Amino acid sequence: MAVRQADFRARAQAALQDDNLRDALDKAKGGFVDKRASAILDLPGFETLRERGRQIKDHTLAHLDTYLETFEQNVERNGGQVHYAADAEAAREAVLAICRDASARQVIKAKTMAGEEVGLNEALEHEFETVESDLGEYIIQLAEEPPSHIIAPAVHKTRAEITALFDRHHHQREGGPLRETPDLVDEARGVLRQKFLGADIGISGANFLIAETGSIALVTNEGNADLSTSLPRVHIAIAGIEKLVPGLEEASSMLRLLARSATGQQITAYTTFITGARREADPDGPEEFHLVLLDNGRSRMLGDEFREMLRCIRCGACMNHCPVYSAIGGHAYGWVYPGPMGAVLTPMFQGLDKSRDLPNACTLNGRCQSVCPVKIRLPMLIRRLRDHEFEQRLTPTGTRWALQAWAWLARRPRLYQLATRSAGTVLRTLGKGRARRVPLAGAWTAARDLPLPSAGGTFQQRWRAARTSRGEQA
Amino acid sequence: MSTARSTVMARIREALGRTQPPSLAEARADLARRVPDAIPRPIWDEPQVERFVARLEASAATWARVNGRADIPGAVGDYLQDAAEELIGIAAHPLLTELAWPPAWSISHDMENAASWHTAIAVARAGIAETGSLVMGSGPASPTTLNFLPDRHIVVIAADEIVDYMEEIWERFRADGSMPRTINVITGPSRTADVEQTLQLGAHGPRSLHVLIVNSAS
Numbered sequence: 001m002a003v004r005q006a007d008f009r010a011r012a013q014a015a016l017q018d019d020n021l022r023d024a025l026d027k028a029k030g031g032f033v034d035k036r037a038s039a040i041l042d043l044p045g046f047e048t049l050r051e052r053g054r055q056i057k058d059h060t061l062a063h064l065d066t067y068l069e070t071f072e073q074n075v076e077r078n079g080g081q082v083h084y085a086a087d088a089e090a091a092r093e094a095v096l097a098i099c100r101d102a103s104a105r106q107v108i109k110a111k112t113m114a115g116e117e118v119g120l121n122e123a124l125e126h127e128f129e130t131v132e133s134d135l136g137e138y139i140i141q142l143a144e145e146p147p148s149h150i151i152a153p154a155v156h157k158t159r160a161e162i163t164a165l166f167d168r169h170h171h172q173r174e175g176g177p178l179r180e181t182p183d184l185v186d187e188a189r190g191v192l193r194q195k196f197l198g199a200d201i202g203i204s205g206a207n208f209l210i211a212e213t214g215s216i217a218l219v220t221n222e223g224n225a226d227l228s229t230s231l232p233r234v235h236i237a238i239a240g241i242e243k244l245v246p247g248l249e250e251a252s253s254m255l256r257l258l259a260r261s262a263t264g265q266q267i268t269a270y271t272t273f274i275t276g277a278r279r280e281a282d283p284d285g286p287e288e289f290h291l292v293l294l295d296n297g298r299s300r301m302l303g304d305e306f307r308e309m310l311r312c313i314r315c316g317a318c319m320n321h322c323p324v325y326s327a328i329g330g331h332a333y334g335w336v337y338p339g340p341m342g343a344v345l346t347p348m349f350q351g352l353d354k355s356r357d358l359p360n361a362c363t364l365n366g367r368c369q370s371v372c373p374v375k376i377r378l379p380m381l382i383r384r385l386r387d388h389e390f391e392q393r394l395t396p397t398g399t400r401w402a403l404q405a406w407a408w409l410a411r412r413p414r415l416y417q418l419a420t421r422s423a424g425t426v427l428r429t430l431g432k433g434r435a436r437r438v439p440l441a442g443a444w445t446a447a448r449d450l451p452l453p454s455a456g457g458t459f460q461q462r463w464r465a466a467r468t469s470r471g472e473q474a
Numbered sequence: 475m476s477t478a479r480s481t482v483m484a485r486i487r488e489a490l491g492r493t494q495p496p497s498l499a500e501a502r503a504d505l506a507r508r509v510p511d512a513i514p515r516p517i518w519d520e521p522q523v524e525r526f527v528a529r530l531e532a533s534a535a536t537w538a539r540v541n542g543r544a545d546i547p548g549a550v551g552d553y554l555q556d557a558a559e560e561l562i563g564i565a566a567h568p569l570l571t572e573l574a575w576p577p578a579w580s581i582s583h584d585m586e587n588a589a590s591w592h593t594a595i596a597v598a599r600a601g602i603a604e605t606g607s608l609v610m611g612s613g614p615a616s617p618t619t620l621n622f623l624p625d626r627h628i629v630v631i632a633a634d635e636i637v638d639y640m641e642e643i644w645e646r647f648r649a650d651g652s653m654p655r656t657i658n659v660i661t662g663p664s665r666t667a668d669v670e671q672t673l674q675l676g677a678h679g680p681r682s683l684h685v686l687i688v689n690s691a692s
């Protein structure tokens with residue numbers, strides 16, 4: 001999928017004025033934040049577990065060649081095939097070749113961020129009837145939109161919008177009655193059940209790759225990944241090489257982190273371990289299992305100062321706790337990975353010149369790092385990217401949208417509380433005379449004479465100071 | 475192997491600054507140095523089976539306890555109420571196939587018909603008290619699609635197959651010598667929150683999950 005970068009600021013502006021989006025994001029954010037907070041209460045050692053998660057991933061990355069070889073041998077021992085893909089195009093070609101070899105006609109997909117990253121759907125749709133089975137992904141596929149959140153892809157869609165989409169695609173009509181959530185879910189269940197039963201190929205991602213056994217771990221709540229990977233005669237999984245963990249015990253630890261951080265559950269409804277293809281005596285399951293292992297820039301990150309970003313388990317907690325993400329939503333980020341993780345990953349995968357606004361879509365408040373289950377120092381990585389921009393003279397000018405996001409935020413009491421620390425951080429950063437390296441602040445101070453606050457004081461005081469200086473009414 | 479593989483491997487080794495990978499034993503030793511033996515996990519005071527059923531309920535599953543395997547058909551009948559009106563699929567598991575099912579019920583063991591079953595009955599390999607999860611290992615006695623196609627899913631588990639933590643099930647599968655194609659760790663019925671973040675049961679998999687805990691399965 002191509003990056004839609006050039007008009008980032010226009011998208012952020014539009015997002016800030018979209019009331020439907022505001023409501024949807026507001027609702028979702030509260031849910032995610034509260035659920036995570038209560039889910040970690042049952043595990044008093046959660047902080048120790050985060051440290052363990054960090055160690056497991058760092059260790060695996062430092063031994064990636066060893067574990068990849070072990071993993072590959074175990075997949076093959078269980079009747080599966082491993083395909084390496086150096087870049088996005090190679091990954092698409094590998095998947096297309098498997099589908100063609102199988103004389104496939106229909107493809108059913110479970111949600112895969114790696115698939116989104118390489119633009120798999122566009123490639124498949126030319127040749128095969130391709131249907132997304134995760135309800136959120138299905139909704140945005142009908143709407144012909146990219147996902148706006150890595151865990152809840154249709155988080156920006158209201159019930160009325162979903163009703164209209166279903167009317168158009170399932171009933172070829174406009175203006176049907178607004179339907180309740182159970183009815184919409186049931187309708188999609190009925191339509192998609194036929195797609196599951198008719199598909200020749202099932203495509204999934206993988207949350208973890210387990211070297212010890214050659215298994216992939218997949219988590220869902222809907223059960224769509226399970227139907228996608230067990231009913232069709234061929235199962236193709238696509239995953240980044242950084243998804244490896246050494247063994248089953250390490251996978252269990254990572255799963256405890258993932259479920260709590262992503263959806264605030266102790267475990268998802270379905271946690272599935274798939275090892276190779278169907279066995280001879282099995283009454284069901286696919287005859288072929290293929291795993292496409294994606295590099296696409298990961299090996300470069302492994303060797304540079306951004307290695308720790310490869311610890312990411314795609315839980316979405318950083319965006320759920322990000323004041324900028326909650327103000328502008330996922331689409332404004334312009335590519336498949338939004339929020340803080342996207343602000344680092346998109347420049348990594350797509351180039352800093354194509355995503356130069358993203359490292360600046362951040363107030364450096366640090367909440368993302370404090371909730372990240374594998375302790376990725378996201379603000380530090382984002383600052384490094386800003387430094388690179390500065391060195392490469394890519395720094396955008398006149399970036400006012402972040403201030404507007406902030407103004408919006410300050411009028412929302414719950415989010416406002418969450419962001420209290422962000423004000424301190426940004427304003428103190430200004431106070432240290434680093435304004436030239438913070439484009440947001442650069443734009444701000446260029447136009448206004450901002451009084452620098454003392455290190456103490458409340459968000460409200462600072463906010464009032466900032467607003468007065470910008471000549472706004474209370 | 476393919477050139478893509480050697481390209482990616484070469485890039486990884488360059489990034490890691492070496493030409494040969496460390497052995498698996500060396501790698502495992504490094505991991506052992508980095509992470510303490512004690513795994514941070516939820517802890518609880520109540521007896522194991524109480525924890526298990528409390529977590530089952532939290533996952534929106536229902537449950538009943540029966541004394542012996544002969545009581546299973548009666549407990550299924552109590553739960554279904556209109557069992558004679560349904561198509562019931564039963565996994566070809568010895569614990570189930572040898573039972574005396576009421577002759578009036580339409581029962582099938584043939585997975586070819588699975589897409590039309592309203593209710594399916596299966597046997598769990600293990601239960602996990604930590605999360606109230608059922609562990610299903612695929613094979614002739616436990617087809618994986620049977621866990622997802624029916625509207626209602628009934629799972630039989632022997633009380634002594636319940637373990638505390640997920641890690642303990644790995645010991646069992648290692649003892650088998652190999653992994654089954656699919657291990658489904660199931661916690662409650664299918665659900666989605668994709669429409670306005672409102673939780674709705676029965677997305678693609680079963681709309682309900684009922685667990686029969688058998689005190690003595692022998």
Ligand code: SF4
Nearest residue numbers: 312313315316318372
């Ligand atoms: S960066 Fe951390 S919090 Fe964000 S998605 Fe990745 S693992 Fe989750």
